[in-house]
Amino acid sequence: MGDLYLDIIIKNGTLVDTTGCYQANLAIKDGKINAIFRGNKGLDATRVINADKKLIFPGIIDPHVHFQLQDLGKIISTDTFASGTQAAACGGVTTIIDFANQTRGISPLKDFNERKKNADPQVAIDYSLHLSKTDMEYLDEIPTLISEGVTSFKFFTTYSWRNLDLNDAELLHFFREVRKYRGMVMGHCENDAMVLNYRNELIQEGKTEPIFHAHSRPHIVEEEAIQRVLLFAKKTGVKLHLAHITTKQGSDSLFHAKQHGLKVSGETCPHYLLLNERAYKGPDGYLNLMSPPLRHAKDQQALMRRIKDGTIDQIVTDHCEFSRASKGNGKLPFHQILNGIPGIETSLPLMHDLLVNKQKLTYPQLISLMSTRPASIFGLYPQKGSLMVGTDADIVIFDPNLKKTISPEILHYSIDWNPFMDLKVRGWPIMTILRGHMLCESGKFIGPQNEGKFLKRSISQLNGFNYER
Numbered sequence: 001m002g003d004l005y006l007d008i009i010i011k012n013g014t015l016v017d018t019t020g021c022y023q024a025n026l027a028i029k030d031g032k033i034n035a036i037f038r039g040n041k042g043l044d045a046t047r048v049i050n051a052d053k054k055l056i057f058p059g060i061i062d063p064h065v066h067f068q069l070q071d072l073g074k075i076i077s078t079d080t081f082a083s084g085t086q087a088a089a090c091g092g093v094t095t096i097i098d099f100a101n102q103t104r105g106i107s108p109l110k111d112f113n114e115r116k117k118n119a120d121p122q123v124a125i126d127y128s129l130h131l132s133k134t135d136m137e138y139l140d141e142i143p144t145l146i147s148e149g150v151t152s153f154k155f156f157t158t159y160s161w162r163n164l165d166l167n168d169a170e171l172l173h174f175f176r177e178v179r180k181y182r183g184m185v186m187g188h189c190e191n192d193a194m195v196l197n198y199r200n201e202l203i204q205e206g207k208t209e210p211i212f213h214a215h216s217r218p219h220i221v222e223e224e225a226i227q228r229v230l231l232f233a234k235k236t237g238v239k240l241h242l243a244h245i246t247t248k249q250g251s252d253s254l255f256h257a258k259q260h261g262l263k264v265s266g267e268t269c270p271h272y273l274l275l276n277e278r279a280y281k282g283p284d285g286y287l288n289l290m291s292p293p294l295r296h297a298k299d300q301q302a303l304m305r306r307i308k309d310g311t312i313d314q315i316v317t318d319h320c321e322f323s324r325a326s327k328g329n330g331k332l333p334f335h336q337i338l339n340g341i342p343g344i345e346t347s348l349p350l351m352h353d354l355l356v357n358k359q360k361l362t363y364p365q366l367i368s369l370m371s372t373r374p375a376s377i378f379g380l381y382p383q384k385g386s387l388m389v390g391t392d393a394d395i396v397i398f399d400p401n402l403k404k405t406i407s408p409e410i411l412h413y414s415i416d417w418n419p420f421m422d423l424k425v426r427g428w429p430i431m432t433i434l435r436g437h438m439l440c441e442s443g444k445f446i447g448p449q450n451e452g453k454f455l456k457r458s459i460s461q462l463n464g465f466n467y468e469r
């Protein structure tokens with residue numbers, strides 16, 4: 001390596017990837033990981049960081065977020081791509097995948113281009129987009145979208161009242177089309193008719209407090225929809241990713257589908273592991289509404305088992321940030337409250353504390369769940385999700401002993417509440433680097449504000465499966 005002059009050298013840290021943990025120095029030049037080495041080697045750099053007793057992770061990848069959420073052209077979430085990605089960076093996240101949502105009857109390519117145009121000048125970290133398909137029009141745009149780097153297509157089995165759902169015949173047709181062009185589908189699985197039926201019953205009985213949101217979407221709502229879309233995936237041979245699994249039954253269905261060789265993967269979120277139905281009680285209960293809803297202790301234990309046995313592939317946040325006012329200040333019946341909670345800035349420290357400190361998973365398992373698997377499932381690996389020489393220098397330096405108590409004051413969201421309020425954790429990210437740019441240091445965003453780039457994704461490998469030609 002001789003007299004090579006580097007941008008950053010991170011010395012004395014413990015590097016973590018899916019193969020293990022090892023002591024080494026890591027050098028960055030021109031936005032890439034340039035070398036991983038032991039000893040001194042006489043190298044010099046603009047900045048040398050001593051990471052003694054710290055962990056070096058590949059940047060966290062959150063492939064399920066909703067920043068700057070729009071409804072009928074109006075922004076309804078509290079964050080923008082700018083504020084959201086800066087908060088993400090402070091939480092150790094260097095790549096997100098957000099969504100372009102097709103408006104029924106409108107070209108999805110147009111929705112994609114608009115979403116990208118909104119995000120491009122604002123993003124502090126790298127991003128990509130899934131495309132949510134809401135009707136059977138413009139299916140011929142699927143190959144164009146894939147060539148633009150959008151290889152995953154979201155569908156909803158519910159939200160008929162918001163014109164988002166596909167019926168069974170449409171789902172089968174849609175799966176077949178995506179399969180034809182070698183893309184993958186990603187599903188929000190809840191049975192629409194059941195949700196509407198339970199909801200109407202509860203409303204007629206005058207049961208409209210936040211807790212009845214959970215009662216309106218009981219376990220069978222998720223279980224039925226997951227089993228149905230798994231059957232459709234088996235029939236059509238499409239690669240299927242199950243979004244935000246919340247129940248024992250849902251995670252067991254994923255396990256059995258994998259056992260039978262289906263090309264399927266799945267995810268859960270920190271809130272389904274850390275919070276339960278009780279979070280809907282009390283004066284702030286209305287803030288914690290999201291769909292699917294929070295569950296019970298036995299679901300949390302089942303999800304944990306399915307994380308440990310590798311059935312659940314990844315942890316995502318489904319981040320979606322709303323103010324108290326936009327959630328109705330506690331005055332609305334449950335079915336009129338906007339669904340979604342923030343989570344992107346706290347997911348790494350919360351999952352480190354739960355999965356590693358408490359549940360005794362290994363660091364490589366944590367990094368697999370939060371970086372490497374998401375990158376490989378969605379077609380970003382090894383550019384993202386690894387610490388290999390030659391890949392993007394997206395790095396988190398993590399202090400496993402730094403203690404924090406979750407509160408809005410230490411976070412970078414634009415809201416005054418947090419679903420994980422007062423939770424104590426040990427372990428916090430102290431530096432975040434995106435392609436060699438220092439974005440965050442000691443809890444402050446210091447980096448360039450719009451260094452993020454759109455990532456064109458390739459047709460991914462899912463559980464090692466590729467479509468045969």
Ligand SMILES: [Zn+2]
Nearest residue numbers: 064065066318
């Ligand atoms: Zn979502």
